[in-house]
Amino acid sequence: SGRGPDDEPDSPTRRLRHAFLHHLFYTQGKFPALATKTDYYLALAHTVRDRLLQRWISTANEYTKNGSRTVAYLSAEFLMGPHLGNNLINLGLFDDARKSMSELGLNLDDLLYEEEEPGLGNGGLGRLAACFIDSLATLEIPAVGYGIRYEFGIFHQTLVDGWQVEKTDKWLRYGNPWELARPEWSVTVKLGGHTERMQDNSGQLHVRWVPNRTVLGVPYDTPILGYRNNTANTLRLWKAEAPEAFDFAVFNRGDYQGAVNQKVVSENLSKVLYPNDEHVEGKELRLAQQYFFVSCSLQDMLRIMKTQHVPLHEFHEKFAVQLNDTHPAIGVAELMRLLTDEHQMHWNQAWDITRKTFGYTNHTLLPEALERWPLELFKRVLPRHLEIIYEINARFLDEVRQRYFGDEARVTRMSLIEETGERYVRMAHLACVGSHAINGVAELHSELLKQDVLKDFHEMWPAKFGNKTNGVTPRRWIALANPRLTRLISGAIGEGWIKRLEELRQLEPFALDPNFRAGWREIKRANKRDLSDVIRKRCGVAVDPSSMFDVQVKRIHEYKRQHLSALHIIGLYHRLKTNPNLEMTPRTFIFGGKAAPGYWMAKLIIRLITSIGEVVNRDPAVRDKLRVVFLPNFSVTNGQRIYPAADLSEQISTAGKEASGTGNMKFAMNGALTIGTMDGANIEIREQVGAENFFLFGLTAHEVATVRGNGYRPQDYLDGNAELREVISLIRHGYFSRGDGELFRPLVDSLVNHDPYCLFADYQSYADAHERVGTAYRDSEDWTRMSILNSARSGLFSSDRTIAEYCRDIWNVQPVQVPILS
Ligand code: 26Q
Numbered sequence: 008s009g010r011g012p013d014d015e016p017d018s019p020t021r022r023l024r025h026a027f028l029h030h031l032f033y034t035q036g037k038f039p040a041l042a043t044k045t046d047y048y049l050a051l052a053h054t055v056r057d058r059l060l061q062r063w064i065s066t067a068n069e070y071t072k073n074g075s076r077t078v079a080y081l082s083a084e085f086l087m088g089p090h091l092g093n094n095l096i097n098l099g100l101f102d103d104a105r106k107s108m109s110e111l112g113l114n115l116d117d118l119l120y121e122e123e124e125p126g127l128g129n130g131g132l133g134r135l136a137a138c139f140i141d142s143l144a145t146l147e148i149p150a151v152g153y154g155i156r157y158e159f160g161i162f163h164q165t166l167v168d169g170w171q172v173e174k175t176d177k178w179l180r181y182g183n184p185w186e187l188a189r190p191e192w193s194v195t196v197k198l199g200g201h202t203e204r205m206q207d208n209s210g211q212l213h214v215r216w217v218p219n220r221t222v223l224g225v226p227y228d229t230p231i232l233g234y235r236n237n238t239a240n241t242l243r244l245w246k247a248e249a250p251e252a253f254d255f256a257v258f259n260r261g262d263y264q265g266a267v268n269q270k271v272v273s274e275n276l277s278k279v280l281y282p283n284d285e286h287v288e289g290k291e292l293r294l295a296q297q298y299f300f301v302s303c304s305l306q307d308m309l310r311i312m313k314t315q316h317v318p319l320h321e322f323h324e325k326f327a328v329q330l331n332d333t334h335p336a337i338g339v340a341e342l343m344r345l346l347t348d349e350h351q352m353h354w355n356q357a358w359d360i361t362r363k364t365f366g367y368t369n370h371t372l373l374p375e376a377l378e379r380w381p382l383e384l385f386k387r388v389l390p391r392h393l394e395i396i397y398e399i400n401a402r403f404l405d406e407v408r409q410r411y412f413g414d415e416a417r418v419t420r421m422s423l424i425e426e427t428g429e430r431y432v433r434m435a436h437l438a439c440v441g442s443h444a445i446n447g448v449a450e451l452h453s454e455l456l457k458q459d460v461l462k463d464f465h466e467m468w469p470a471k472f473g474n475k476t477n478g479v480t481p482r483r484w485i486a487l488a489n490p491r492l493t494r495l496i497s498g499a500i501g502e503g504w505i506k507r508l509e510e511l512r513q514l515e516p517f518a519l520d521p522n523f524r525a526g527w528r529e530i531k532r533a534n535k536r537d538l539s540d541v542i543r544k545r546c547g548v549a550v551d552p553s554s555m556f557d558v559q560v561k562r563i564h565e566y567k568r569q570h571l572s573a574l575h576i577i578g579l580y581h582r583l584k585t586n587p588n589l590e591m592t593p594r595t596f597i598f599g600g601k602a603a604p605g606y607w608m609a610k611l612i613i614r615l616i617t618s619i620g621e622v623v624n625r626d627p628a629v630r631d632k633l634r635v636v637f638l639p640n641f642s643v644t645n646g647q648r649i650y651p652a653a654d655l656s657e658q659i660s661t662a663g664k665e666a667s668g669t670g671n672m673k674f675a676m677n678g679a680l681t682i683g684t685m686d687g688a689n690i691e692i693r694e695q696v697g698a699e700n701f702f703l704f705g706l707t708a709h710e711v712a713t714v715r716g717n718g719y720r721p722q723d724y725l726d727g728n729a730e731l732r733e734v735i736s737l738i739r740h741g742y743f744s745r746g747d748g749e750l751f752r753p754l755v756d757s758l759v760n761h762d763p764y765c766l767f768a769d770y771q772s773y774a775d776a777h778e779r780v781g782t783a784y785r786d787s788e789d790w791t792r793m794s795i796l797n798s799a800r801s802g803l804f805s806s807d808r809t810i811a812e813y814c815r816d817i818w819n820v821q822p823v824q825v826p827i828l829s
Pocket residue numbers: 129130131132133135281283284285286287288293334370371376378448477665666667668669687
């Protein structure tokens with residue numbers, strides 16, 4: 008009849024189209040003539056949601072039937088990124104959806120960009136949690152992600168006069184089609200007040216916590232699909248609400264204002280994500296948030312045990328609970344409280360269960376990022392937990408004293424309570440004592456943990472310690488973000504790599520095939536053209552896709568050293584101005600990343616970068632060789648356009664400071680070469696891709712420690728480096744601030760006088776490495792070969808590998824296959 012398969016009555020494309028029109032009408036209540044882009048997005052989202060509910064129900068059914076051992080991943084952050092595209096990929100419906108939309112005159116990409124991404128995280132730690140739940144579902148591991156349903160996620164960053172300005176993130180504005188409220192599983196959480204003790208008839212002592220307020224935790228569930236399997240796990244995020252009973256009580260006293268106010272106070276708990284990472288502030292609301300979601304989650308696990316008739320003493324057999332940093336570490340004390348106070352279990356048995364339940368992942372070595380809570384604050388919010396922590400501590404320190412007879416200095420160091428000066432609860436110590444496994448997130452980081460931050464704990468319990476090098480999901484970061492590359496790779500080696508990333512190795516021989524290289528290069532070029540369009544729209548700057556795209560995107564932090572790159576760009580600028588005929592590989596420097604709103608120095612670094620851009624981009628003497636742009640609002644969505652378009656990945660943290668990094672992995676997978684230090688996972692990336700395909704520079708972690716230990720003097724490096732002196736002098740004299748010599752003074756003074764992150768010590772080495780980069784880029788055939796090898800050898804950095812290791816070494820969980828339900 009001449010009809011193609013897509014015109015068959017029940018072809019996938021046709022069914023999608025029908026379902027879509029159905030939802031446009033019955034869910035959005037619109038005719039095409041009145042429909043907005045948001046309506047179209049929501050209609051498609053609901054169409055996809057219908058297709059995943061089947062899997063969600065059969066998964067829940069299968070897990071319940073088998074009483075499967077389950078991973079509970081506790082994290083204050085899940086930086087999920089948009090769901091629609093990812094779900095289409097995992098369902099295998101992406102191409103069908105594109106087709107059915109285009110048959111309706113709609114462009115799928117336009118609809119995908121309509122989704123407001125759930126930015127419920129700051130950066131690496133939150134995004135890692137998102138990659139992990141993706142991999143757990145793909146590996147068919149029974150798992151739940153537990154966290155907070157923040158009403159406002161990470162702020163939206165805009166640039167005004169080159170400065171960061173924050174806007175609230177109203178991600179729920181148009182509703183969220185991916186979540187389902189489960190009010191029937193709400194739980195009550197107590198806060199504040201005091202404790203009372205009483206004896207029962209048999210003389211047994213009971214502790215009663217009399218809170219001064221309670222809040223209701225309402226779970227909102229989002230299905231998390233595995234890649235082309237039938238698994239749909241759950242992300243369960245808690246929203247705080249006022250308990251109804253309280254409402255009534257106040258209302259009956261005629262205090263309507265008070266009742267409404269109570270509602271406001273309760274809902275505050277899940278109102279907003281704290282936007283500072285790697286720098287903790289002892290804020291009462293933050294502690295309450297942490298306790299809120301942890302208590303909700305542990306109570307939820309107890310409820311699940313009850314419905315599945317699992318006896319309480321098997322808690323650790325039913326659940327493996329992972330603490331994503333110390334943010335949920337209060338869970339150790341909370342589980343003890345639930346088992347002993349609320350379920351009358353004896354201390355020793357409860358403690359045994361608790362330790363077998365928890366694993367703790369550390370994500371930082373920076374002292375300012377280690378959580379400690381002032382004792383008074385802690386007692387005000389969690390009086391009972393402070394008592395429990397004292398009890399844990401007393402028993403623990405007895406053990407320390409026995410083990411290390413007479414070593415009171417060690418006892419002081421290891422105590423869960425810091426008592427020198429103001430007193431604090433040390434959350435990392437609580438997490439260590441309450442867990443059976445402790446891990447860092449890259450080899451170097453795990454080693455430094457053992458030698459430094461957690462040295463005493465490692466000496467006491469060496470077997471508890473391990474390493475789990477981070478990974479990222481190739482579904483979102485290659486298949487979804489880089490469809491062109493995905494097609495090329497799959498054409499060469501099949502599609503297996505999407506689930507088994509090590510298969511990318513099969514690309515190695517293609518690095519020597521000129522045809523394949525040409526295809527690879529053309530894809531990078533097309534991705535760069537796409538990004539150039541975005542840059543033109545967002546920054547008003549025209550960049551040349553044939554220039555080298557040199558990219559640094561990540562949170563703005565002094566230790567990550569965005570300003571080292573800034574200094575070097577000024578160095579290049581200076582070279583070009585003094586020698587107009589200088590041969591230089593044309594470069595476009597692309598920056599992106601948010602600064603914590605209260606981190607003044609980070610905001611000044613953004614201003615420095617935008618200032619350099621303003622000068623460089625309009626200087627006819629250099630603009631053909633140098634462009635500098637700061638792309639506002641770096642997010643998961645923007646990352647998906649940036650990583651595929653990068654030639655060079657900047658991973659330039661001071662060695663020993665970046666626990667792992669994960670952006671470094673996303674770049675390498677997408678064929679960028681790295682310029683980087685011996686820090687975090689850079690070391691392992693270099694080892695995998697080969698030293699000859701990686702631009703290394705800078706001091707090692709050991710050398711940094713030595714240099715600093717010998718009384719580091721940045722001025723000496725300045726005296727010894729003419730270019731660096733010129734760079735500093737240009738900034739000082741207001742060259743990038745219209746003659747204002749004050750603007751960047753805090754930044755310059757900090758560098759010249761302290762330079763806590765050794766920028767000056769690494770400057771020349773960095774500049775030299777960039778010289779090698781420039782030379783290498785000019786040989787485009789060889790660069791392409793190295794680019795292919797970077798991708799081909801990045802298989803280790805799939806979060807599937809990471810999760811398989813957690814399952815084997817820490818969680819002891821097995822996959823459970825979900826049958827197709829018809
Ligand atoms: C804690 C208390 C109060 C307020 C905020 C915080 C807070 C919030 C977020 C502290 C730290 C964070 C985030 C840390 C983080 O993202 N760390 C990164 O984790 C990645 C995943 O393991 C690593 O790759 C990065 O190296 C590490 O910096």
